[in-house]
Amino acid sequence: MRIDRLSHAILFCGEEGSGALPLALSLAQYLHCTNKNTVDQTPCGICPACAKTTKLIHPDIHFAVPVNKPKGMTGSRPPVTDDFIELWREACLNNPGLTEQDWYNMLDIENKQGTISVAEAEAMLRKLQFKPFESSVKVMIIWLPERMNLPAGNKLLKILEEPPAGTYFFLVSEHPYLLLPTIRSRCMNIPVPPGHLKAPDKESIRDIEELLDLCLAGKASLVLDWAEDMAVRSREYQKNFVNQSLRLLREYFMISLDLPDQVRLDREQQIVATPRIAHMNSDFFPKAYEQLNAIPEQIERNVNARPLFCSLAFFFFVSLQK
Numbered sequence: 001m002r003i004d005r006l007s008h009a010i011l012f013c014g015e016e017g018s019g020a021l022p023l024a025l026s027l028a029q030y031l032h033c034t035n036k037n038t039v040d041q042t043p044c045g046i047c048p049a050c051a052k053t054t055k056l057i058h059p060d061i062h063f064a065v066p067v068n069k070p071k072g073m074t075g076s077r078p079p080v081t082d083d084f085i086e087l088w089r090e091a092c093l094n095n096p097g098l099t100e101q102d103w104y105n106m107l108d109i110e111n112k113q114g115t116i117s118v119a120e121a122e123a124m125l126r127k128l129q130f131k132p133f134e135s136s137v138k139v140m141i142i143w144l145p146e147r148m149n150l151p152a153g154n155k156l157l158k159i160l161e162e163p164p165a166g167t168y169f170f171l172v173s174e175h176p177y178l179l180l181p182t183i184r185s186r187c188m189n190i191p192v193p194p195g196h197l198k199a200p201d202k203e204s205i206r207d208i209e210e211l212l213d214l215c216l217a218g219k220a221s222l223v224l225d226w227a228e229d230m231a232v233r234s235r236e237y238q239k240n241f242v243n244q245s246l247r248l249l250r251e252y253f254m255i256s257l258d259l260p261d262q263v264r265l266d267r268e269q270q271i272v273a274t275p276r277i278a279h280m281n282s283d284f285f286p287k288a289y290e291q292l293n294a295i296p297e298q299i300e301r302n303v304n305a306r307p308l309f310c311s312l313a314f315f316f317f318v319s320l321q322k
């Protein structure tokens with residue numbers, strides 16, 4: 001992608017779970033990457049800018065997302081994204097397919113909906129008046145811009161009409177028809193088809209299920225083969241595997257704690273889960289999270305993936321023997 005031809009305002013439209021947010025984030029990563037591959041148009045994945053972007057801590061990526069006052073938050077000031085930025089990073093990183101409801105559950109706002117308020121639009125303006133800190137450009141990601149109220153929408157429209165220099169706006173919308181038509185027409189529209197994220201996710205879930213079943217069957221040599229296969233996959237694939245594994249184990253943990261309300265697996269997935277969970281004691285889950293959580297950072301640091309996945313597979317193998 002020729003950056004000089006990229007529109008300064010892009011509207012990524014995709015239904016829930018379409019992967020529109022990860023797509024916007026990967027474009028932001030590409031813009032900031034200091035060692036990008038301009039032939040196949042990919043970020044390098046290992047420069048300091050990429051490392052910061054993948055952790056969502058790059059100082060030139062800003063977020064505006066719908067928020068509301070959680071239980072127990074006092075004061076008359078309307079809440080803005082920055083009040084919850086740590087939580088937002090955690091939500092995004094742990095769950096690339098984050099839904100609006102997932103986010104509200106994390107905010108703990110009960111049955112209220114989030115809003116992107118005028119206070120948020122003003123905060124946006126304040127942040128964007130500065131030069132970029134580390135990159136040559138700034139990226140403002142607005143997740144679910146349809147949650148902007150009218151005054152906030154009008155403020156954003158003014159910003160889009162006269163965008164601050166070197167600033168890109170990525171609007172990630174599930175219901176673009178709810179946006180002001182004047183905002184929509186200011187943006188380059190990129191439809192993100194459903195399933196953009198789903199195929200690799202399914203593959204990653206199969207990978208972790210296969211690992212669990214090989215461990216339960218006591219097939220040590222096949223477990224090692226599994227690790228060898230995983231070690232030669234791309235970094236993105238490996239990170240996605242880690243994310244999906246964390247998600248699946250979270251579900252298993254909820255089942256093991258007998259909290260069926262918290263479980264988001266369908267019936268078929270729950271049936272195949274039962275014999276696996278029978279081998280997972282309460283120690284297993286925190287240790288497995290720790291092992292998995294350590295992997296993405298090491299992948300980013302370009303650590304040799306072979307010992308990494310061998311040790312992960314060995315941990316599962318030992319933990320699941322009874």
Ligand SMILES: [Zn+2]
Nearest residue numbers: 033044047050
């Ligand atoms: Zn890079």
